[in-house]
Amino acid sequence: MTIAASESTRALAERALSVRRGLIAAIHHAGSGHPGGSLSATDLLVWLWENLYREAPPNAADGGEQFVLSKGHACAALYAVGAEFGLIERAELLRFRKLGSPLQGHTHVVDLPWTGASTGSLGQGFSVAIGKALALRHRCLPGAVTVILGDGELQEGEIWEGAMFAAHHGLDRLCAIVDYNKMQSDDRNENICGLEPLPEKWRAFGWHVTEIDGHDLDAIGEAIRAARAHEGAPSAIVAHTLKGKGVSFMEGSPLWHGSVALSADETGRALRDLGAGEDEIAAWLAGSVPA
Amino acid sequence: MTTAQAPPNLVGMSGGTLRDAFGRALVELARERDDLVVLDADIAGGTGTHHFRDACPDRFYQFGIAEQNMMAAAGGMASLGLLPVVTTFAVFCLRAVEQARLSIAYSGRKVVIAASHPGLDVGPDGGSAQCFEDLAAFRAIPGMAVLSPADPLEMRAATRAAIEWDGPVYLRTGRSPAPCVTVEGAPFELGRGSVLRDGSDVTLVACGVEVARSLAAAEELEREGISARVVNLHTLAPVDDALLERCSRETRAFVTAEDASIRGGLGSTVAESLARTAPAPIEMIGIDDVFGTSGEPEELAAHYAIDAPAIAAAARRVLVRK
Ligand SMILES: Cc1ncc(C[n+]2csc(CCOP(=O)(O)OP(=O)(O)O)c2C)c(N)n1
Numbered sequence A: 001m002t003i004a005a006s007e008s009t010r011a012l013a014e015r016a017l018s019v020r021r022g023l024i025a026a027i028h029h030a031g032s033g034h035p036g037g038s039l040s041a042t043d044l045l046v047w048l049w050e051n052l053y054r055e056a057p058p059n060a061a062d063g064g065e066q067f068v069l070s071k072g073h074a075c076a077a078l079y080a081v082g083a084e085f086g087l088i089e090r091a092e093l094l095r096f097r098k099l100g101s102p103l104q105g106h107t108h109v110v111d112l113p114w115t116g117a118s119t120g121s122l123g124q125g126f127s128v129a130i131g132k133a134l135a136l137r138h139r140c141l142p143g144a145v146t147v148i149l150g151d152g153e154l155q156e157g158e159i160w161e162g163a164m165f166a167a168h169h170g171l172d173r174l175c176a177i178v179d180y181n182k183m184q185s186d187d188r189n190e191n192i193c194g195l196e197p198l199p200e201k202w203r204a205f206g207w208h209v210t211e212i213d214g215h216d217l218d219a220i221g222e223a224i225r226a227a228r229a230h231e232g233a234p235s236a237i238v239a240h241t242l243k244g245k246g247v248s249f250m251e252g253s254p255l256w257h258g259s260v261a262l263s264a265d266e267t268g269r270a271l272r273d274l275g276a277g278e279d280e281i282a283a284w285l286a287g288s289v290p291a
Numbered sequence B: 001m002t003t004a005q006a007p008p009n010l011v012g013m014s015g016g017t018l019r020d021a022f023g024r025a026l027v028e029l030a031r032e033r034d035d036l037v038v039l040d041a042d043i044a045g046g047t048g049t050h051h052f053r054d055a056c057p058d059r060f061y062q063f064g065i066a067e068q069n070m071m072a073a074a075g076g077m078a079s080l081g082l083l084p085v086v087t088t089f090a091v092f093c094l095r096a097v098e099q100a101r102l103s104i105a106y107s108g109r110k111v112v113i114a115a116s117h118p119g120l121d122v123g124p125d126g127g128s129a130q131c132f133e134d135l136a137a138f139r140a141i142p143g144m145a146v147l148s149p150a151d152p153l154e155m156r157a158a159t160r161a162a163i164e165w166d167g168p169v170y171l172r173t174g175r176s177p178a179p180c181v182t183v184e185g186a187p188f189e190l191g192r193g194s195v196l197r198d199g200s201d202v203t204l205v206a207c208g209v210e211v212a213r214s215l216a217a218a219e220e221l222e223r224e225g226i227s228a229r230v231v232n233l234h235t236l237a238p239v240d241d242a243l244l245e246r247c248s249r250e251t252r253a254f255v256t257a258e259d260a261s262i263r264g265g266l267g268s269t270v271a272e273s274l275a276r277t278a279p280a281p282i283e284m285i286g287i288d289d290v291f292g293t294s295g296e297p298e299e300l301a302a303h304y305a306i307d308a309p310a311i312a313a314a315a316r317r318v319l320v321r322k
């Protein structure tokens, strides 16, 4: 790997930290939200925006790159990425989940077309992504579709309806990334309804499958590029992640999945873990956007 | 042993039905617009879309027996400039109501959801397949137009109107051969009911197969000196409030008739509208808090009291309440 590449990776990791700080501040001011699954998906989102969606946001109606965050409860991460890459004002993050803000508790595509789908009912975003892949092919439009799924979300039957369909139709411009943080709402997957052997399940459904560390930005890039080059079958990337990634007291705990009100104290500790200085912490807590 | 085997005689592949008219209308429309695609969940022979599959194979998408994925995928296809027509039986649309709500209506996607085999019209397949709840479920979704045309001729016009309407549409078709109650070339305006027969004592408001039965009931009532107006309310949403209000002022009594649950269906639609404009006594003919059972549609219509004599009897009752 060249030095330039690792430098750009380091810069991207900084952006990912900045996104994580933004989403924590957003959830704090909302008084509710889903920090765990937002933090686990952040590196995936940041890589996609830096490398695929920076020039033009995804989900234009006339084709090009398409994207859906099917695990839409993690939208705080998507909004923070939107703020990081200039699609929305950073100050808007402080109005997350509030009356009148386009940053609803789950993405609403009518308010924010670049989010690609209205989400909140697990399983549906995957089918929407499949419909997009089918439409790109039907209309001979350029572009590809990336969809991020939760692991708990995979318990929905609709996911496996779609998995069968996408493979049957050879939708090779579709890439599904599973944010495999091993946890869902109430507990670990294995205590709710186990998913293993997970890569084998996708393979058995006819998908091209790779497994990566979902917090290794280089590995994310390599897997997504390989998936986009693969022909004849849709690709699934099983990304091993840590729920709550980056915040010491959240990492690996199902307690921080959702309906979480982050106190000022918790918010301060989380921001500190994520590399914020005291001025930045004070600004976020005061409800202003740090310089 | 290789004896030539005649193909089985498939029930319901013949003409004269709403579903057949629907399938043929799609083929016509496909010639005019290239954004139209049809989605099926392994029952094209039942929904009438086999016509489209045969005429436009490259615009026909087979989803397999997976209605939830089909419904939400239609929303995704609509996001990239296609106009998907999702087709299945009414009862299986219920399984994907939530997908229609989130990934189509709430997402602002233009999709037509066409449901064949509604209500008692399903007949011998029995209670599990007879869907009475669809009108209520889809009518409750904001911005969803809900149509239930009366005959094959109207079905053709309604299919065009549904495709051209600016918003998502739930379109009820039908399984059984249906008598014609409209005429070739009659104007069809989505959202505007039509008066098929004038009358001054009572208004019979119907949709779908109940329109023909209401016309028959009006004949019967006329022989007794009762003048019954018949309104074909093919559009339940958005409802024609102005027409209902006018009928209320002019006849001051109503019977509603539908092959669906009166709880949330046409009966509720008319009652809600009149309660806000010109209240009048209403008798509701339809399915009231029961499931269906096997039988032929006409037998079932008598059994569940949604046939012409039942409508006429309801008219006599409502006149007493005037
Ligand atoms: C159809 C549906 N059922 C239930 C829920 C409630 N819910 C929201 S998030 C969640 C857990 C999701 O777990 P997972 O997909 O693993 O997400 P992550 O761990 O990445 O946050 C549940 C059950 C929902 N949003 N949709």
Ligand SMILES: [Mg+2]
Pocket (backbone or CB within 6 Å): A037, A150, A151, A152, A179, A180, A181, A182, A183, A184
């Ligand atoms: Mg999870």
